[in-house]
Structure formats: structure tokens, C-alpha cells
Amino acid sequence: MNCVTVVVVQHVxxxxxxRTRDDIIMYEIADVFKAKNLIDVMRxxxxxxxxxxxxxxxxxxxxxxxxxxxxxxxxxxxxxxxxVTELRRLTGSYNTMVGNNEGSMVLGLKFPNLLGRAEKVxxxxxxxxxxxxxxxxxxxxQPGNFERNFSVNLYKVTGQFPWxxxxxxxxxxxxxxNFPIWKTNHTLKWEGVWRELGCLARTASFSVREESGxxxxxxxxxxxxxxxxxxxxxPKRGALLKINQELAGYTGGDVSFLKEDFEFQLNKxxxxxxxxxxxxxxxxxxxxxDKPSSIADxxxxxxxxxxxxxxxxxxxxxxxxxxxxxxxxxxxxxxxYTPLPFRPGRGGFGDLFRTHFFLNAGxxxxxxxxxxxxxxxxxxxxxxxxxxxxxxxxxxxxxARLELNYCFPMGVQxxxxxxxxxxxxxxxxxx
Amino acid sequence: MSLSLTPRSTRSRQQVPALxxxxxxxxxxxxxxxQQLKEDQILLSDNAASLAVxxxxxxxxxxxxxxxxxxxxxxxxxxxxPFIHVGNQVVSELGPIVQFVKAKGHSLSDGxxxxxxxxxxxxxxxxxxxxxxxxxxLQWCDDVTVEEITHPRYGSPYPWPxxxxxxxxxxxxxxxxMKAIGWAGKSxxxxxxxxxxxxxxxxxxxxxxxxxxxxxxxxxDALVFGHLFTILTTQLITDxxxxxxxxxxxLTAFCRRIEQxxxxxxxxxxxxxxxxxxxxxxxxx
Numbered sequence: 151m152n153c154v155t156v157v158v159v160q161h162v163x164x165x166x167x168x169r170t171r172d173d174i175i176m177y178e179i180a181d182v183f184k185a186k187n188l189i190d191v192m193r194x195x196x197x198x199x200x201x202x203x204x205x206x207x208x209x210x211x212x213x214x215x216x217x218x219x220x221x222x223x224x225x226x227x228x229x230x231x232x233x234v235t236e237l238r239r240l241t242g243s244y245n246t247m248v249g250n251n252e253g254s255m256v257l258g259l260k261f262p263n264l265l266g267r268a269e270k271v272x273x274x275x276x277x278x279x280x281x282x283x284x285x286x287x288x289x290x291x292q293p294g295n296f297e298r299n300f301s302v303n304l305y306k307v308t309g310q311f312p313w314x315x316x317x318x319x320x321x322x323x324x325x326x327x328n329f330p331i332w333k334t335n336h337t338l339k340w341e342g343v344w345r346e347l348g349c350l351a352r353t354a355s356f357s358v359r360e361e362s363g364x365x366x367x368x369x370x371x372x373x374x375x376x377x378x379x380x381x382x383x384x385p386k387r388g389a390l391l392k393i394n395q396e397l398a399g400y401t402g403g404d405v406s407f408l409k410e411d412f413e414f415q416l417n418k419x420x421x422x423x424x425x426x427x428x429x430x431x432x433x434x435x436x437x438x439x440d441k442p443s444s445i446a447d448x449x450x451x452x453x454x455x456x457x458x459x460x461x462x463x464x465x466x467x468x469x470x471x472x473x474x475x476x477x478x479x480x481x482x483x484x485x486x487y488t489p490l491p492f493r494p495g496r497g498g499f500g501d502l503f504r505t506h507f508f509l510n511a512g513x514x515x516x517x518x519x520x521x522x523x524x525x526x527x528x529x530x531x532x533x534x535x536x537x538x539x540x541x542x543x544x545x546x547x548x549x550a551r552l553e554l555n556y557c558f559p560m561g562v563q564x565x566x567x568x569x570x571x572x573x574x575x576x577x578x579x580x581x
Numbered sequence: 582m583s584l585s586l587t588p589r590s591t592r593s594r595q596q597v598p599a600l601x602x603x604x605x606x607x608x609x610x611x612x613x614x615x616q617q618l619k620e621d622q623i624l625l626s627d628n629a630a631s632l633a634v635x636x637x638x639x640x641x642x643x644x645x646x647x648x649x650x651x652x653x654x655x656x657x658x659x660x661x662x663p664f665i666h667v668g669n670q671v672v673s674e675l676g677p678i679v680q681f682v683k684a685k686g687h688s689l690s691d692g693x694x695x696x697x698x699x700x701x702x703x704x705x706x707x708x709x710x711x712x713x714x715x716x717x718x719l720q721w722c723d724d725v726t727v728e729e730i731t732h733p734r735y736g737s738p739y740p741w742p743x744x745x746x747x748x749x750x751x752x753x754x755x756x757x758x759m760k761a762i763g764w765a766g767k768s769x770x771x772x773x774x775x776x777x778x779x780x781x782x783x784x785x786x787x788x789x790x791x792x793x794x795x796x797x798x799x800x801x802d803a804l805v806f807g808h809l810f811t812i813l814t815t816q817l818i819t820d821x822x823x824x825x826x827x828x829x830x831x832l833t834a835f836c837r838r839i840e841q842x843x844x845x846x847x848x849x850x851x852x853x854x855x856x857x858x859x860x861x862x863x864x865x866x
Binding site for chain 2: 344347348349352356359360362363364365366402403404
């Protein structure tokens with residue numbers, strides 16, 4: 151038997167199944183039976199192994215391919231055996247986190263593969279010096295179609311926003327349904343949130359004080375993502391398009407608006423291992439009815455992850471130094487990433503770093519919705535803030551990135567707070 | 582060797598006490614007093630507190646306009662209504678407001694001697710510990726009143742289920758406070774008895790004088806007026822509470838006198854008569 155001999159996969163065995171149900175396994179390994187020759191068998195088995203691992207119910211999966219034994223064995227028959235180890239019924243984790251002037255301990259509990267079909271229940275509890283938050287979530291994929299799944303989440307989250315002197319506590323429940331259509335990924339979500347806003351300090355401006363109190367937001371939203379990049383942190387090629395819309399107020403609650411926002415990114419590899427990247431973000435919030443928009447729904451601009459050279463979320467409408475956000479914004483960036491000069495640590499640690507030249511621009515304002523689109527575009531085009539500079543980017547795994555830049559902010563309007571010179575940023579989503 | 586004292590004007594800004602800075606600014610035209618919505622939301626105790634502050638400012642001849650907001654309680658820096666927004670300052674509750682107004686050079690109790698001032702403080706404590714607590718008890722611990730009046734009014738600006746959540750949260754908080762001060766075990770009759778005793782003490786002190794300290798009104802008059810007038814003009818499940826006050830003729834005459842002198846003839850939205858009467862109308866079942 152060599153690699154092109156026609157073979158038949160006669161049996162597929164599973165060792166180590168406990169509470170996992172057979173039907174979801176069958177879907178993932180169905181392709182293995184279709185393999186025609188040895189190379190194909192190996193490839194399809196490997197793919198099946200990847201599919202089984204992404205279900206999140208096995209700690210490890212080993213594949214063994216052997217010739218068929220037994221009475222009904224064909225001369226070119228093969229047996230494929232998957233040796234799996236299921237995850238335990240309950241896994242726990244305990245971390246301590248240190249953030250800006252606060253510490254917290256985070257306790258996580260996970261019940262993977264709860265009922266045998268890759269359902270998952272997770273509970274996370276964070277107890278900190280300043281705030282307490284928790285979340286409970288239930289996740290269920292469709293058997294055979296892991297990318298189609300739905301989840302229900304319950305959460306309480308508190309946040310402190312010193313740029314607006316605002317404190318926000320959200321207690322909410324959401325149900326989310328994800329499904330792919332061709333190359334795009336869609337999410338439909340209903341969310342009900344009880345929001346409590348308060349002043350962070352006695353010196354908060356009166357405009358922020360007026361927003362204190364309780365409100366109930368009940369909204370349905372839809373998001374579409376097309377992502378052809380090779381990585382989400384420092385991609386070398388590909389493009390990303392994310393479009394999100396949210397309609398609040400028609401399913402209850404006392405907050406009513408239509409919110410649209412989009413994110414676009416394009417990456418192209420150039421000579422000598424350098425990458426050119428362009429990105430564009432924008433959004434618009436239209437309040438429905440005569441109530442004005444809430445500070446918790448508006449957009450914010452500025453900061454090391456947004457328009458660099460400005461302080462965190464410190465662009466746009468403000469009152470006594472507290473930034474109120476805006477109902478419409480756009481922001482764009484052009485970047486050139488190159489390897490570090492003289493390429494130190496090449497092939498190892500040095501590859502995690504990139505040098506970075508950037509040009510960022512953006513604007514944030516409130517629109518007068520009575521005027522036409524021409525007036526809106528005009529308003530967004532006046533008083534553009536922009537900045538340029540250079541710095542170093544460090545990639546942290548496939549999750550986050552750190553940046554240290556030297557920035558020159560320009561087009562600064564009175565009221566904006568800038569951070570010219572050295573600026574440090576850490577995060578997962580950068581302009 | 583000599584010591585030189587830095588003259589006050591060159592000391593750094595932080596060293597000047599805060600009150601002195603604000604006293605430099607005169608009372609602005611656009612001073613505002615914030616309370617909950619008059620028609621549908623405000624409760625007896627909050628209306629009494631708001632009326633007391635309005636009366637006090639009227640007596641000091643300081644103009645203020647009343648602004649009604651559903652989230653007034655949460656806007657307030659101390660969590661209690663009413664609060665005033667004067668220039669850049671936000672001050673809540675009668676006590677701090679009296680201090681704040683005094684720093685601006687207006688005071689109603691300057692003419693009193695030390696003994697009288699102590700007496701005034703004592704009577705104000707009495708009103709706060711007895712009358713106000715009795716109002717809170719009636720609103721939040723008497724089951725019939727809670728179900729029929731308090732819950733619907735307190736949650737009225739909010740959609741379901743937020744209206745229920747917020748009023749239950751507030752009820753739990755008030756009941757916990759009542760337990761801490763020992764009122765949780767009291768029955769409604771005992772509370773009404775306490776109200777009667779308080780009114781008796783006030784009536785005896787007032788006597789036949791126009792105000793508590795004879796010729797001129799003080800913050801005590803404003804506070805007593807706020808509570809008694811609200812009790813007299815707010816319709817609850819039964820009339821027991823207002824009957825207790827009506828037993829004392831000089832107290833009802835006192836309320837009428839202050840209403841006529843300081844509130845009638847003002848056609849502004851913020852007049853006490855209009856605000857109290859509208860509360861009464863809206864409570865009619």
C-alpha cells in the first residue's frame with residue numbers, strides 16, 4: 151500500500167467518550183469516511199481532530215490509523231481510532247488582577263460539555279477594592295455546525311470613566327445567536343440592561359450630574375463581520391469589515407435610539423517585510439423621540455487606542471473638563487509597520503516587536519438631525535483632529551498589543567486634552 | 582532674625598477656606614431648586630423637605646426657580662432632595678443650605694442669642710426625628726399606603742420592571758433604617774401618638790406668637806411650615822395624620838399665615854400653594 155492506493159475507511163473508533171453524545175461526534179468525523187487514499191485519510195483525520203478540539207470538550211485528541219483486522223476486513227481497509235480525553239465536569243480558575251489604582255480577585259468556574267453536546271456554562275466573579283462584577287453565561291452550539299450557536303448571558307458590570315467623571319453600573323441579560331452566511335459571520339442579539347449612572351467625584355460637572363440615575367435599555371442588534379486577515383493583532387494581509395447596528399426602545403425600556411457603527415481595516419504587505427495598513431471607523435447615534443441621548447450610549451474619541459496624541463476619550467463636546475461624548479464620529483489611520491531597525495533578535499524575541507509610523511485623524515460631534523446629509527458631512531469635516539508619529543509595537547500572543555509612541559497632535563480644538571510626546575497604549579482594538 | 586507672616590493675598594489658593602471663596606459671589610438670577618416630579622412622583626416626606634427649603638429661601642428674599650426632574654434624588658450629591666444649584670455649587674438638604682446661604686451673607690437667625698439658637702436647633706432636631714421619621718414610616722412601613730400610594734408614585738417615571746425594582750430597593754433601605762432607630766416595631770397608632778406629642782410641643786412653643794421666635798421667621802419656621810403644610814394638604818389613605826395637626830389651631834393658623842405672606846401672590850410655578858395643592862389633587866382616588 152502506498153500513498154495513492156485507493157483505500158476504504160471501514161471503521162472509525164472512539165476511545166474515551168464519557169458524557170459526550172454520539173451525534174455531535176458523528177458530524178465532525180463524517181468527512182473521514184470519504185477519504186480515498188492514504189494521504190487523504192491522514193489529512194481528513196487531522197481536520198477532524200481540529201474540529202473536535204474546537205468544540206471545547208476534549209483536553210486532547212490523538213489519531214491512530216491502522217489496517218483493518220477482523221473477519222470483514224477488506225485488503226485495503228483502514229481503521230481510524232480517535233483517542234480522546236474529555237475535560238472534567240467542572241474546572242475552576244482563580245486569578246488576581248491589578249489595574250489602575252485597584253486590585254481584584256477573579257474567580258472563574260466552567261462546566262464544559264454540560265449535557266453532552268458541547269454546551270457550556272461559565273460563571274465569573276470578580277471582587278475588587280473598588281467594584282464587584284459577575285457574569286453567568288450559557289452557550290450551546292448547533293450539533294454539526296459549531297459556528298451556529300446561541301448563548302444567554304447574565305451580568306453585572308461596573309465601570310469608572312474618569313474622563314467623564316462618570317461611574318456606570320450595568321445589570322443585564324442578553325441572548326445572542328451567531329451564524330455564518332458564506333464568508334461572513336452574523337450575530338443577532340437582544341439585550342436588556344438596567345443602567346445606573348452616577349458621578350465619580352463631587353466635582354463632576356452639572357451636565358454629567360444631570361445624567362445620574364437609572365434607565366432601562368432594551369435593544370436588538372445585528373452585527374456582521376468579514377475577516378480575511380491572517381491574524382487579528384498585527385496582521386500582514388487581509389481585510390476586516392465590521393458593521394453593527396442597534397435599535398433600542400421597541401422592546402421595552404425607556405431609552406430609544408438607532409445606532410450604527412462600522413470598522414474597516416486593510417493590510418498589505420510591502421517590500422522587506424513591512425506592512426501598510428489603513429483603517430477607518432465611524433458611527434452615528436440617532437435618538438428616537440424627544441428624549442436626548444444618554445451619555446452611556448454616545449461615542450468617544452481619542453487616546454492611545456484611538457486617535458493617538460490625545461488623552462483617553464478626551465476629544466469633542468465637554469463641560470468643565472468632563473467629556474460628554476458625541477452622537478457621530480469618524481476616525482481613520484494610516485500605518486506603516488516595519489521590523490525593528492537592524493533586526494535584533496531575529497527569528498525569536500525580536501519578531502514580536504515592530505516599528506510603527508502612523509497618521510491618525512478623526513472628529514466627534516453632535517449632529518443636528520433636522521439638517522440634511524450635506525450639513526452633516528460638513529459638520530464632520532470641520533475641526534478635524536489629527537496626529538502623526540512613530541513608535542514601537544509589541545505583540546502579546548494573539549490577543550493584545552502594547553504600543554509606545556511619540557506623537558504630535560494637530561488640529562487641537564479648545565477643550566480637547568492632548569498627550570503630546572510619549573504615549574503608551576495597551577489593548578486589543580487599535581485604530 | 583525676624584519672622585514675616587505671608588499676607589493673606591499671597592497664600593496659595595488651596596489655603597483659602599472654600600466658604601470664603603463662594604461668599605464673594607452674589608446670589609445669581611438663575612438659582613434653581615431640584616425636586617422630583619410634582620404631579621406624579623414626589624412623596625410626602627420629599628415634598629415637605631422641598632417646601633421647607635423653598636419657604637426658607639423666600640424668607641431670605643432669595644429668588645429660586647423650582648425644576649422638577651425624575652432623577653432628582655440621584656442627581657443630589659447626598660442622595661436626598663431637594664438640592665439647589667447656585668452658580669457652580671450644588672448643595673442639598675436644609676441644614677447645609679442654611680450654612681451655604683449664611684456664608685453668602687444672608688441669615689434669619691443672626692438676631693437670636695446663644696440660648697435661643699440652641700433652642701432652635703433642638704426644635705429642628707425634634708421635627709427631623711419625629712415628624713420626618715413618622716412621615717417615612719407612614720410612606721414605607723404601612724402596608725396599605727405602600728401598596729396604594731408609595732409604590733405607584735415612586736416608580737411612575739420608570740418602565741416595568743425597573744419601577745418595581747427601584748421602589749422595592751428604596752423600601753428595603755428605609756425599613757432597614759427604621760429597624761436601626763428602633764421604629765420598626767412601632768405600630769401605626771404609636772407613630773400617630775408621637776406625631777401628636779411633637780405637634781403639642783410645637784404648639785406650646787409657638788403659643789400666640791406669629792413665629793417661633795416672635796417677630797421674625799427663622800429656619801425653624803420654614804422647616805415646621807414645610808412639614809405641617811404638606812401633611813395638611815396631602816391626601817393619604819386616611820386623614821388620621823392631618824387630623825393630628827388640625828387639633829392645634831395655632832399651628833394651622835401659622836401655616837396659613839406663612840402661605841399667605843410668602844407664597845400667595847407669586848404666580849410662578851414654584852409657589853408652595855400650587856405645588857402642595859397639585860399634590861393633593863393628584864392623590865385623590
